[in-house]
Amino acid sequence: MAKSGNTSGRGQRDLRTRVKTARGRKLSSTRWLERQLNDPYVKRAQTDGFRGRAAYKILELDDKYRFLVPGARVVDLGCAPGGWCQVAVKRVNALGEKSGKAVGTILGVDLQEVEPIAGCELHQLDFLEDGADDKVKDWLGGQADVVMSDMAASASGHKQTDHLRIIALCEAAAEFAFDVLAEGGTFVAKVLAGGTEGDLQKTLKRRFAKVANVKPPASRSDSSEKFVVATGFHG
Numbered sequence: 001m002a003k004s005g006n007t008s009g010r011g012q013r014d015l016r017t018r019v020k021t022a023r024g025r026k027l028s029s030t031r032w033l034e035r036q037l038n039d040p041y042v043k044r045a046q047t048d049g050f051r052g053r054a055a056y057k058i059l060e061l062d063d064k065y066r067f068l069v070p071g072a073r074v075v076d077l078g079c080a081p082g083g084w085c086q087v088a089v090k091r092v093n094a095l096g097e098k099s100g101k102a103v104g105t106i107l108g109v110d111l112q113e114v115e116p117i118a119g120c121e122l123h124q125l126d127f128l129e130d131g132a133d134d135k136v137k138d139w140l141g142g143q144a145d146v147v148m149s150d151m152a153a154s155a156s157g158h159k160q161t162d163h164l165r166i167i168a169l170c171e172a173a174a175e176f177a178f179d180v181l182a183e184g185g186t187f188v189a190k191v192l193a194g195g196t197e198g199d200l201q202k203t204l205k206r207r208f209a210k211v212a213n214v215k216p217p218a219s220r221s222d223s224s225e226k227f228v229v230a231t232g233f234h235g
């Protein structure tokens with residue numbers, strides 16, 4: 001009896017400690033809110049009129065690799081809510097604002113409906129469905145110069161599972177790009193580091209002149225997210 005009483009006493013103490021710790025810790029929603037409020041990119045996005053801080057990732061990648069040039073035909077896979085599209089509209093001159101420069105085209109697709117963006121053609125589409133590549137080429141009126149993907153499968157919270165899911169999405173996006181890109185085209189995609197991204201690199205190196213792995217400053221340092229930028233598609 002005495003033993004069982006002691007055990008239950010220890011159990012009570014353990015529970016009290018756990019409750020205290022849980023109270024001491026912040027809820028993940030509170031942590032998220034604090035991070036948003038303190039994030040300079042979130043504030044900049046509001047000032048610059050972008051739909052999200054993700055816009056700065058493609059801005060920074062393009063500052064370095066210059067693939068969003070006036071006149072470029074761009075496909076944005078998983079484009080909602082539309083930050084990357086907003087950046088692309090300006091850079092490829094989709095609205096014809098830069099006089100004397102070629103006018104580009106942006107085609108965004110997502111599982112979700114996306115609020116209209118001037119200068120973009122937006123479609124609700126699962127890019128994994130059969131014939132999605134042909135639909136996109138039809139809508140675009142030919143091949144693309146850039147295929148970019150910021151897609152992520154919904155997070156499971158299990159690091160390795162999330163890594164495998166995003167790599168699978170990325171491999172599918174790469175296959176899609178092989179079909180849709182014109183000679184010399186660029187493929188940009190988000191990956192989560194986790195061990196299997198090397199195979200994707202090897203595949204891309206066979207089809208592109210250069211493949212780089214980049215972590216733009218706008219990508220949070222506590223995230224395993226990075227981007228592959230593959231340039232010079234040669235079929």
Ligand SMILES: C[S@@+](CC[C@H](N)C(=O)[O-])C[C@H]1O[C@@H](n2cnc3c(N)ncnc32)[C@H](O)[C@@H]1O
Nearest residue numbers: 054078080081082083084110111126127150151
């Ligand atoms: C992180 S968000 C993209 C953010 C976007 N780059 C921006 O700047 O607003 C990822 C998107 O990928 C989309 N997505 C995931 N799987 C997809 C699929 N199979 N086909 C189309 N879109 C997909 C999701 O619906 C989600 O909106």
